[in-house]
Amino acid sequence: MGASKTQLFDTQQNELALVAKVLAHPARVAILQYISRQDACICSDLVEETGLAQATISQHLAEIKKIGLLQGNFQGKNLCYCIDKERWDALQEMFNSFFTRIGAQCCSS
Amino acid sequence: MGASKTQLFDTQQNELALVAKVLAHPARVAILQYISRQDACICSDLVEETGLAQATISQHLAEIKKIGLLQGNFQGKNLCYCIDKERWDALQEMFNSFFTRIGAQCCSS
DNA sequence: AAAATAAATCGTAATATTGCGATATATAAA
DNA sequence: TTTATATATCGCAATATTACGATTTATTTT
Numbered sequence: 001m002g003a004s005k006t007q008l009f010d011t012q013q014n015e016l017a018l019v020a021k022v023l024a025h026p027a028r029v030a031i032l033q034y035i036s037r038q039d040a041c042i043c044s045d046l047v048e049e050t051g052l053a054q055a056t057i058s059q060h061l062a063e064i065k066k067i068g069l070l071q072g073n074f075q076g077k078n079l080c081y082c083i084d085k086e087r088w089d090a091l092q093e094m095f096n097s098f099f100t101r102i103g104a105q106c107c108s109s
Numbered sequence: 110m111g112a113s114k115t116q117l118f119d120t121q122q123n124e125l126a127l128v129a130k131v132l133a134h135p136a137r138v139a140i141l142q143y144i145s146r147q148d149a150c151i152c153s154d155l156v157e158e159t160g161l162a163q164a165t166i167s168q169h170l171a172e173i174k175k176i177g178l179l180q181g182n183f184q185g186k187n188l189c190y191c192i193d194k195e196r197w198d199a200l201q202e203m204f205n206s207f208f209t210r211i212g213a214q215c216c217s218s
Numbered sequence: 219a220a221a222a223t224a225a226a227t228c229g230t231a232a233t234a235t236t237g238c239g240a241t242a243t244a245t246a247a248a
Numbered sequence: 249t250t251t252a253t254a255t256a257t258c259g260c261a262a263t264a265t266t267a268c269g270a271t272t273t274a275t276t277t278t
Binding site for chain 1: 117123126127129130131132134135137138139142145160161192194197198200201204205207208209210211212
Binding site: 136 | 263265268276
């Protein structure tokens with residue numbers, strides 16, 4: 001085998017897992033933090049900043065895009081990325097309610 | 110290559126990623142939800158509940174244990190798992206402050 | 219101590235992820 | 249329209265994850 005058996009689980013479980021997967025790599029965590037630190041949505045100094053190759057960064061950005069977290073538009077010859085704030089807030093809420101719902105009924109309390 | 114270049118990133122980035130990796134599979138999300146639903150920390154009906162093989166469930170449980178989320182002790186011949194509430198709350202806080210810190214400075218606001 | 223049973227571990231196959239060089243594509247400037 | 253430059257995509261190799269049957273280990277009951 002090897003492939004995840006996603007069909008055994010419900011939509012919410014699969015979606016949480018999918019989003020978690022994007023956060024499951026330190027490069028992507030770092031990329032998100034870096035983009036947010038630059039108040040003007042500065043672009044791919046990411047290569048220099050992280051020490052990863054350009055192709056690799058581009059790939060990580062694509063994964064972050066897949067879950068709707070990035071907006072990009074050209075400014076001059078640079079592609080300038082922003083975090084989609086609405087989506088960001090929605091994902092925060094998603095994780096938070098996951099943690100809260102389980103925490104409330106936890107047996108060790 | 111193939112291995113993650115964790116040495117390029119800081120401790121916090123790596124730790125968030127490591128925890129996210131555990132949540133990055135729907136089976137593990139489902140397992141955590143199931144354990145919390147049973148107020149008496151009931152054990153491995155997980156195999157029946159999820160439709161995965163016993164070996165697979167055991168493997169997933171081991172990954173959840175790695176980040177300190179499970180406490181297990183025998184009750185009769187059954188191993189009975191609990192979620193470690195303190196650790197759970199710490200991880201919730203970890204995600205929440207990650208989301209909050211980025212959200213605050215996001216350029217699309 | 220032996221039998222019964224639940225969970226962990228081993229071995230292995232299938233699939234996915236990570237990373238990067240090379241190349242293609244897109245945009246701005248000349 | 250050509251040139252320069254930034255980003256995306258392709259192809260591929262290395263490594264990691266997922267899944268499960270078979271076996272081992274741990275615990276309770278007899």
